[in-house]
Amino acid sequence: xxxxxxxxxxxxxxxxxxxxxxxFGVTERMRKNFQETCDSFDLTAAQARTLLALNDRxxxxxxxxxxxxxxxxVTGIADRLEAKDLVRRExxxxxxxxxxxxxxxxxxxxxxRLQESINASSPVNVKLSAAEQTTLGDxxxxxxx
Amino acid sequence: xxxxxxxxxxxxxxxxxxxxxxxFGVTERMRKNFQETCDSFDLTAAQARTLLALNDRxxxxxxxxxxxxxxxxVTGIADRLEAKDLVRRExxxxxxxxxxxxxxxxxxxxxxRLQESINASSPVNVKLSAAEQTTLGDxxxxxxx
DNA sequence: TATTGTTATACTCTATAACTATA
DNA sequence: TATAGTTATAGAGTATAACAATA
Numbered sequence: 001x002x003x004x005x006x007x008x009x010x011x012x013x014x015x016x017x018x019x020x021x022x023x024f025g026v027t028e029r030m031r032k033n034f035q036e037t038c039d040s041f042d043l044t045a046a047q048a049r050t051l052l053a054l055n056d057r058x059x060x061x062x063x064x065x066x067x068x069x070x071x072x073x074v075t076g077i078a079d080r081l082e083a084k085d086l087v088r089r090e091x092x093x094x095x096x097x098x099x100x101x102x103x104x105x106x107x108x109x110x111x112x113r114l115q116e117s118i119n120a121s122s123p124v125n126v127k128l129s130a131a132e133q134t135t136l137g138d139x140x141x142x143x144x145x
Numbered sequence: 146x147x148x149x150x151x152x153x154x155x156x157x158x159x160x161x162x163x164x165x166x167x168x169f170g171v172t173e174r175m176r177k178n179f180q181e182t183c184d185s186f187d188l189t190a191a192q193a194r195t196l197l198a199l200n201d202r203x204x205x206x207x208x209x210x211x212x213x214x215x216x217x218x219v220t221g222i223a224d225r226l227e228a229k230d231l232v233r234r235e236x237x238x239x240x241x242x243x244x245x246x247x248x249x250x251x252x253x254x255x256x257x258r259l260q261e262s263i264n265a266s267s268p269v270n271v272k273l274s275a276a277e278q279t280t281l282g283d284x285x286x287x288x289x290x
Numbered sequence: 291t292a293t294t295g296t297t298a299t300a301c302t303c304t305a306t307a308a309c310t311a312t313a
Numbered sequence: 314t315a316t317a318g319t320t321a322t323a324g325a326g327t328a329t330a331a332c333a334a335t336a
Contacts, residue, residue, distance in 0.1 A: 015278055016270045017260075020175065022285040023269075027172040029289075030165065046303090061317060070305055075319055097312045097317045115162075123288045124168075125161045133160055136284045139277060140167040143268045144174075191326085206294060215328055220296055242294045242335045 030123065037117050041110065046077050050101075051086060051111045057102035059092065086110055175268065182262050186255065191222050195246075196231060196256045202247035204237065231255055 038048045046067065053066045060078060064071040078101055081087045086107035092098035103111060119125055124133060183193045191212065198211045205223060209216040223246055226232045231252035237243035248256065264270055269278060 012270075012275065013260075013264050015275075015282065016264050016267050019269050019278060019282045019285065020263075020267055022282065022289055023168070023172050023175065026285055026288045027168050030168065059317080069303090071318070072306080072320080073304065078318095095313075095317085099318065115158075118165075119158050119161050122161050122165055124164050125157075127287050127290065128284065130157065130160075132284060132287070133164060135280065137160065137164045137167065139273065139281045139284070140164065140171055142272050142277070143171045144167055145272065189325095204294085214326090216295070217297080217329080218327065223295095240294085240336070244295065 026123065033121060033123075034118060037114065037121065040117075041114055043114075044077075044080075046073070047081055047086075048114060050074075050077050050081060051103070051107060052115060054087065054101060054103045054107070054111070057090065057100045059098050059100055061098070063101065081107070171268065178266060178268075179263060182259065182266065185262075186259055188259075189222075189225075191218070192226055192231075193259060195219075195222050195226060196248070196252060197260060199232065199246060199248045199252070199256070202235065202245045204243045204245055206243070208246065226252070 034048070035045055038045050041048065043051070046069075049067055050063060053063060060074045061071055064074045067074070067077075078087065078089065081101075082089060085104055087101045087103055090100040090102050092100055124136070128136065179193070180190055183190050186193065188196070191214075194212055195208060198208060205219045206216055209219045212219070212222075223232065223234065226246075227234060230249055232246045232248055235245040235247050237245055269281070273281065
């Protein structure tokens, strides 16, 4: 292998590594941003994610899939959201084993403000034009397949 | 505000949210990929990150900055890497308070194979062309400022 | 006085296993 | 027999505080 080709290969590897580092860096910052927003709403990240995932109502089991955590964790999250009157537990009519988490009117108001706050402060929204956002979305979609 | 403008605004918000979700999704998969590679090398993620950060030798304090963790954590990481003969502790000649972590020949071989394995399996490398990688890198750089 | 690395300890997050009530 | 949710408990990861050695 010639020296020139070797160099090109090294450049490629470095670019891949640099992009990976930046991906982690960007999402880490967005994660911290999310955490700060959660703090200002007096919610843990898990509680906020649950609220955002709750369009209307959903089985608790369903939520553990969305949150990518064990079902046992959802119990505590639901307890604390219920204590804040942001969600309430309902027994499913069709399967009495299933408990649905339903968002309350207060929870719906919080959810909406939370979503707005997150999107408004998102670097994706602040730093990129609409066209750049589309390009980024397409590239990420490729990575996601 | 007209109905049409309202709709456009909603579309933008949805796009921002979708891109954010995909960013988290992509990095989460890369993180899992990294974890699997670490497992196959019988290293924890923290040990692997330390090894990758160690070009030659570095003060332990320096490493806690790079790893973005408390200095007290580096002690344990160094203990286990030293037990595997991948690094060794050296006292700095210029400041006897400072302990340097120096990579061993065995550590250097492992580090190289680890880096190759990670880059080769990276979605950035596998799923994107060189041109797309450059575009992605530029967009991430914008997000990172 | 301040800093490096160490130790002991505590806290958070998450998973596992056993349990109940339903199916 | 299998599944939804609960409970108790254990593990990993990380941070805080006190300490010895050195600057």
